Amino acid sequence: GQQVMQIPQYQHVQEGEDFTTYCNSSTTLSNIQWYKQRPGGHPVFLIQLVKSGEVKKQKRLTFQFGEAKKNSSLHITATQTTDVGTYFCAGLALVFGKGTRLSVIA
Amino acid sequence: DVKVTQSSRYLVKRTGEKVFLECVQDMDHENMFWYRQDPGLGLRLIYFSYDVKMKEKGDIPEGYSVSREKKERFSLILESASTNQTSMYLCASSFMTSGSLSYNEQFFGPGTRLTVL
Numbered sequence: 457g458q459q460v461m462q463i464p465q466y467q468h469v470q471e472g473e474d475f476t477t478y479c480n481s482s483t484t485l486s487n488i489q490w491y492k493q494r495p496g497g498h499p500v501f502l503i504q505l506v507k508s509g510e511v512k513k514q515k516r517l518t519f520q521f522g523e524a525k526k527n528s529s530l531h532i533t534a535t536q537t538t539d540v541g542t543y544f545c546a547g548l549a550l551v552f553g554k555g556t557r558l559s560v561i562a
Numbered sequence: 563d564v565k566v567t568q569s570s571r572y573l574v575k576r577t578g579e580k581v582f583l584e585c586v587q588d589m590d591h592e593n594m595f596w597y598r599q600d601p602g603l604g605l606r607l608i609y610f611s612y613d614v615k616m617k618e619k620g621d622i623p624e625g626y627s628v629s630r631e632k633k634e635r636f637s638l639i640l641e642s643a644s645t646n647q648t649s650m651y652l653c654a655s656s657f658m659t660s661g662s663l664s665y666n667e668q669f670f671g672p673g674t675r676l677t678v679l
Contacts, residue, residue: 462604465602491668498671498673499605501667501669544604550610551621552604552605555604
């Protein structure tokens with residue numbers, strides 16, 4: 457079945473450093489979604505990408521969908537302590553990646 | 563704002579008990595989902611429903627059943643709870659368009675942390 461691999465599993469950064477998480481699918485995706493889960497909270501939808509090569513920005517967050525629609529990335533510029541949490545991607549058939557847990561050291 | 567509520571935040575049950583987890587959404591969403599979340603394993607889909615009385619198995623349906631008698635309510639049932647079902651259970655809902663499940667954002671409830679002793 458479809459698998460969605462997400463790396464890294466953990467990332468510790470100093471406040472102000474950049475952060476990137478990657479999502480790779482074993483099959484071509486029609487779309488991909490990204491969610492953020494704060495510690496003790498529930499996943500919250502961030503964005504959906506649909507088009508090949510699509511790039512979307514939300515303030516310091518940049519989301520990309522690969523040309524082959526098999527991979528995606530989330531990049532955060534100049535991390536802040538409010539960025540702490542686990543970031544999940546989700547592809548077809550409601551398959552979620554295992555998430556990347558981001559810690560930000562002030 | 564979309565609101566998805568779950569009946570309990572924390573629940574402790576004994577092995578062999580029948581457990582009901584309830585989820586209610588107030589946005590008239592067609593789709594509803596049950597996931598479990600375990601450390602290192604991410605979110606795994608147990609069951610989903612795209613309409614009243616309709617249900618589809620997810621990746622890990624064994625040991626679970628579901629019920630959707632009303633559009634706004636989706637129940638997860640553990641017929642005979644076991645210790646390996648200790649987990650965080652998350653309910654979610656979404657609109658459905660064009661018969662596809664994968665095109666709309668999901669709204670999650672706060673979760674129920676179930677402990678089976």
